[in-house]
Amino acid sequence: MNKFQNLYQKLYKKYGHPSGQWKIWCKRPKTYKEREEIIIGAVLTQRTNWNNVERAISCLKEAGICSIYGVFENARKRKEKFADLIRSSGFYKQKAGYLFGLAKFIVETYGDIKEMKKQKLEKLRKELLSLKGLGKETTDSILLYALDKPIFVIDEYTRRLAKRYRLSENFSYDSLQKLFQGNLPKNYRLYQDLHALIVIEEQKRQ
């Protein structure tokens, strides 16, 4: 067993299955409604703590528009009102624009998440990365957690842990992603759970 598989074993023993804390993101199986909530959450959580994201998601739910179509219908027509619902997530005007572009792409290209999920990882990744507001981390979070595609997410916590454990000499997004994927079986469940456990571990260390 290599360092990476060992890390998973260690964190799993310490925290148990991450669905205890990442209730929706690590849940299996997921409903399509939950997958849509993850996609929205992936954008809202950019540079923002999860508590503020949850408030924003609650507001969207209360308004009955915590869905891709709900965002598509509301983020442009009722722009100010929509942005106000996600105010607590910070950078809210910018994120409202990002969410609209993403929802529009999904609705117009695939119609729904069920159809989108059938597509190949590489194709989806290229398409999502071309949208405004979706960089590598947000794109890969959507692919991994909302669409069950086997791609490992690199974020500040993963980078921090990789530095602490001296897992690499190069901490760029691409090289860390290659390193994790090259040392783990290609399995979306493992990728979801290990990444979540890394975040849980690093958040606790503060």
Added chain:
DNA sequence: ACCCAGGTGGCCC
């Protein structure tokens, strides 16, 4: 009154 949180785009060199 600071500092931080599950980034990204734009601009510069």
Added chain:
DNA sequence: GGGCCACATGGG
């Protein structure tokens, strides 16, 4: 390719 800045809220 990297460095810097704007984007904004709520909690400690």
